[in-house]
Amino acid sequence: xxxxxxxxxxxxxxxxxxxxxxxxxxxxxxxxxxxxxxxxxxxxxxxxxxxxxxxxxxxxxxxxxxxxxxxxxxxxxxxxxxxxxxxxxxxxxxxxxxxxxxxxxxxxxxxxxxxxxxxxxxxxxxxxxxxxxxxxxxxxxxxxxxxxxxxxxxxxxxxxxxxxxxxxxxxxxxxxxxxxxxxxxxxxxxxxxxxxxxxxxxxxxxxxxxxxxxxxxxxxxxxxxxxxxxxxxxxxxxxxxxxxxxxxxxxxxxxxxxxxxxxxxxxxxxxxxxxxxxxxxxxxxxxxxxxxxxxxxxxxxxxxx
Amino acid sequence: xxxxxxxxxxxxxxxxxxxxxxxxxxxxxxxxxxxxxxxxxxxxxxxxxxxxxxxxxxxxxxxxxxxxxxxxxxxxxxxxxxxxxxxxxxxxxxxxxxxxxxxxxxxxxxxxxxxxxxxxxxxxxxxxxxxxxxxxxxxxxxxxxxxxxxxxxxxxxxxxxxxxxxxxxxxxxxxxxxxxxxxxxxxxxxxxxxxxxxxxxxxxxxxxxxxxxxxxxxxxxxxxxxxxxxxxxxxxxxxxxxxxxxxxxxxxxxxxxxxxxxxxxxxxxxxxxxxxxxxxxxxxxxxxxxxxxxxxxxxxxxxxx
Numbered sequence: 001x002x003x004x005x006x007x008x009x010x011x012x013x014x015x016x017x018x019x020x021x022x023x024x025x026x027x028x029x030x031x032x033x034x035x036x037x038x039x040x041x042x043x044x045x046x047x048x049x050x051x052x053x054x055x056x057x058x059x060x061x062x063x064x065x066x067x068x069x070x071x072x073x074x075x076x077x078x079x080x081x082x083x084x085x086x087x088x089x090x091x092x093x094x095x096x097x098x099x100x101x102x103x104x105x106x107x108x109x110x111x112x113x114x115x116x117x118x119x120x121x122x123x124x125x126x127x128x129x130x131x132x133x134x135x136x137x138x139x140x141x142x143x144x145x146x147x148x149x150x151x152x153x154x155x156x157x158x159x160x161x162x163x164x165x166x167x168x169x170x171x172x173x174x175x176x177x178x179x180x181x182x183x184x185x186x187x188x189x190x191x192x193x194x195x196x197x198x199x200x201x202x203x204x205x206x207x208x209x210x211x212x213x214x215x216x217x218x219x220x221x222x223x224x225x226x227x228x229x230x231x232x233x234x235x236x237x238x239x240x241x242x243x244x245x246x247x248x249x250x251x252x253x254x255x256x257x258x259x260x261x262x263x264x265x266x267x268x269x270x271x272x273x274x275x276x277x278x279x280x281x282x283x284x285x286x287x288x289x290x291x292x293x294x295x296x297x298x299x300x301x302x303x304x305x
Numbered sequence: 306x307x308x309x310x311x312x313x314x315x316x317x318x319x320x321x322x323x324x325x326x327x328x329x330x331x332x333x334x335x336x337x338x339x340x341x342x343x344x345x346x347x348x349x350x351x352x353x354x355x356x357x358x359x360x361x362x363x364x365x366x367x368x369x370x371x372x373x374x375x376x377x378x379x380x381x382x383x384x385x386x387x388x389x390x391x392x393x394x395x396x397x398x399x400x401x402x403x404x405x406x407x408x409x410x411x412x413x414x415x416x417x418x419x420x421x422x423x424x425x426x427x428x429x430x431x432x433x434x435x436x437x438x439x440x441x442x443x444x445x446x447x448x449x450x451x452x453x454x455x456x457x458x459x460x461x462x463x464x465x466x467x468x469x470x471x472x473x474x475x476x477x478x479x480x481x482x483x484x485x486x487x488x489x490x491x492x493x494x495x496x497x498x499x500x501x502x503x504x505x506x507x508x509x510x511x512x513x514x515x516x517x518x519x520x521x522x523x524x525x526x527x528x529x530x531x532x533x534x535x536x537x538x539x540x541x542x543x544x545x546x547x548x549x550x551x552x553x554x555x556x557x558x559x560x561x562x563x564x565x566x567x568x569x570x571x572x573x574x575x576x577x578x579x580x581x582x583x584x585x586x587x588x589x590x591x592x593x594x595x596x597x598x599x600x601x602x603x604x605x606x607x608x609x610x
Contacts (some may be wrong), residue, residue, distance in 0.1 A: 031348075032467070034464060036471070036475070036491065037475035037478065037479065037488045037491050037492070038466065038471040038472070038474040038475040038478070038491075038495075040474070040476075041466060041470070041471065041474035041478075042466060042480060045466070046373060088429075092425055092426070092429060095421075095422075095425060097420070097421030097425060098422050098425065099424045115402070116401075116402030117402045117403050117477045118474065118475075118477075118478075119515040120397055120400060120402060120403065120425065121397070121470050121474045121477070123429075123430075124397060124429075124432065124465075124470045125465055125466040125470045125471070127429065127432060127433070128432070128461055128464050128465030128466065128468075128470060129465055129466065131436050131457065131461040131465075132458060132461040132462055132465055134457075135454050135455075135457040135458040135461055136458065137451070137454055144450075145449075145450035145451050145453075145454055146442070146450050148450075148454060149440050149442055149450055149453060149454060150440075151553075152436065152440040152457065153437060153440040153441065154437040156433055156440055157437055159433050160429075160433030160436075160437055161337060161343065161346060161350070161430040161432055161433065161434060162337070162435055163349060163433075165346070165426050165429045165430045165433060166341070166346065166430075167343070167428075168426060169343040169345070169346035169422075169423065169426045170341070170342035170343040170346075172422045172423075172426070173343070173345060173346075173423075174342065174343065183342045185372040186341065186342050186343075187342070190343075289468075
C-alpha cells in the first residue's frame with residue numbers, strides 16, 4: 001500500500017538541482033587547493049569531482065536524513081564524502097586496464113587529461129579524503145561518536161571488497177563470459193547497489209532514525225540500487241549518447257552480462273516496474289518527508305540519462 | 306641526552322620476528338577467503354598482503370602502545386590495518402603507469418601475477434578494508450569512540466593527499482626533473498614519513514598516551530620516516546639486489562632525486578647519523594618500555610635490506 005502522494009506537486013527537478021548544488025559548493029570549497037609539488041594530483045581530483053554528475057548518492061543520503069525527520073543539508077559533509085567515493089570508483093573504472101573509457105559526463109576521463117599515474121592516485125586521494133571527512137566529528141554536530149563510527153563502517157564495507165570493489169572485480173572478471181543470474185545479481189548489488197544502500201543507511205543513522213525505519217530505508221536503497229543498474233543497462237541499449245554523455249552500446253560490444261542481455265528488454269522493463277512498486281511500499285510508514293525519495297525512485301526508472 | 310640502554314641485551318631480531326608473526330597471523334585469519342565471483346580479487350589482496358615484508362609499520366604502532374605503558378599486541382587489528390594501507394600503496398606504486406616494478410619482496414608484483422585491473426582493485430580493496438577494520442570498535446576494548454575516531458583521522462590524513470598519496474604523486478611528477486631540497490623533503494616526509502609517523506601517533510593514542518608523550522612519539526616517527534627513506538636511497542645505490550629483494554639502481558636510472566644524488570653519499574650518511582641521534586633524544590623521558598623503538602631506530606640505519 002503506497003501512501004497517497006502526488007508527484008506532480010513536487011518539483012523534483014528543482015529539488016535535485018538545489019541539492020546537487022549544495023554538494024557542488026561543498027566540494028568546491030573543501031577539496032584542497034592545487035598548490036605544492038603534488039598540485040596536478042589535486043587538479044585531477046578536482047577535475048573529476050567537480051565535473052557535474054547527478055550527485056544522486058549524496059542527495060539520497062540527505063533525503064534519508066529528511067525522511068527520518070532530520071535536516072538533510074546539515075550532513076552535507078558526509079554526503080559529499082559519499083560522492084568522493086563514487087568519483088574515485090569512476091576514475092579507476094575508466095582506466096585503460098579496466099573499462100578503458102575516454103568519455104565521462106561528456107568530458108574526457110581523468111586519465112585522458114592527467115595521465116594514468118595521476119588518475120590512479122587521484123582515485124586513491126579521493127577515497128582517503130572521504131574517510132578523512134567522515135572522521136571529522138565536528139562536521140556532525142549532535143551525532144554521537146558511536147553513530148559516526150557506524151557510518152564509517154557502513155560506508156567502508158559498501159565501498160570495499162564486500163561492496164563496490166568486489167562488484168567491479170566480478171564485472172571485469174566476467175567480461176566476455178557466460179554469466180548466470182546469481183553472478184549478475186552479485187555484480188549489480190555490489191558494484192552499484194552497495195554504495196546507494198550505504199547512502200540511505202548512513203543518512204537514516206545520521207538523521208537519528210531508529211530500528212525499523214533505518215532497516216526500511218536500507219532495503220529501499222537495495223531496491224533503488226538494482227533499479228539504477230537495470231536502467232543503466234537499458235540506457236546502454238536504448239539511450240541517446242548525446243543525452244547520456246558517455247559511449248553507449250559498450251555492454252553488447254564487450255559481451256557484458258546485463259539484465260536485458262539475459263532476460264530481454266521487455267522482461268527487464270517489467271522487472272524495473274515491479275522493483276519500483278516494492279520500493280514505494282517500503283516507504284508506506286513514512287510521511288511527506290519521504291516524498292523526495294519516492295520521486296527519486298520514479299525518476300530513476302524514467303530518466304533518459 | 307640518551308637514557309642508558311644496552312642494545313646488546315635486547316634481542317631485536319627475535320622481537321621483530323615475533324611481532325611480524327602476529328601481523329602475519331592476524332592478516333591470514335582476517336583477510337577474506339577467496340570465494341565468490343570476485344575470488345581472484347581476494348587472492349590478489351592476500352598474495353600481496355601475505356608475501357612477507359618487514360611489517361615495520363604495524364610493529365611501530367604496537368611498540369608505541371608499549372612505550373606509553375599499554376599492551377601493544379592488544380591493538381593488532383589497528384596495526385594490521387596500517388599494514389594493509391602500506392600494502393595497497395606498494396601495489397599501486399608498482400603499476401606500469403607508476404614505478405613499473407616487476408619484483409617486490411623477491412616475488413613478482415601483484416599486477417604481474419593477477420593483471421593490472423585486479424592490481425588496481427586489490428589496492429582499493431586493501432585501503433577500504435583498513436578503514437573497515439579501524440571502524441570496528443569491538444576490536445579496541447577499553448578505547449573510547451573519540452580516540453578510535455582520532456586514530457581513523459590520523460591514518461586517513463597520513464595515507465591521503467596530505468600524506469602518502471601526495472608524496473607519491475610528487476615523486477612521479479618530479480621524475481627526471483631537477484629537484485630542490487624543499488621538494489625532496491616534501492616527497493620523503495609525505496611518501497614514506499607520513500604513514501610511519503601515523504603508526505607511532507596511533508599507537509600512542511590507542512595505548513592511552515597523553516599530551517607530550519604522544520607528541521614526542523609522533524616527532525620520533527617523523528625522524529624515523531626520514532631515516533627510512535634516506536636508508537632506502539642508500540640501499541638503492543649500495544645494496545645487494547639479492548639481499549634487498551627488489552631491483553636496485555632504479556633511482557639513478559630514472560634520474561630520481563634522492564638525498565645521495567643531491568648531497569653525495571658521505572654527507573647523506575652523516576645526515577642519517579644526526580637524525581638517529583635526534584630520534585633517540587626524543588625518547589629520553591621514556592623508560593625501558595621504549596627500548597624496542599630505540600633499537601628499531603638503530604636498525605633502520607644499519608639494515609642491509
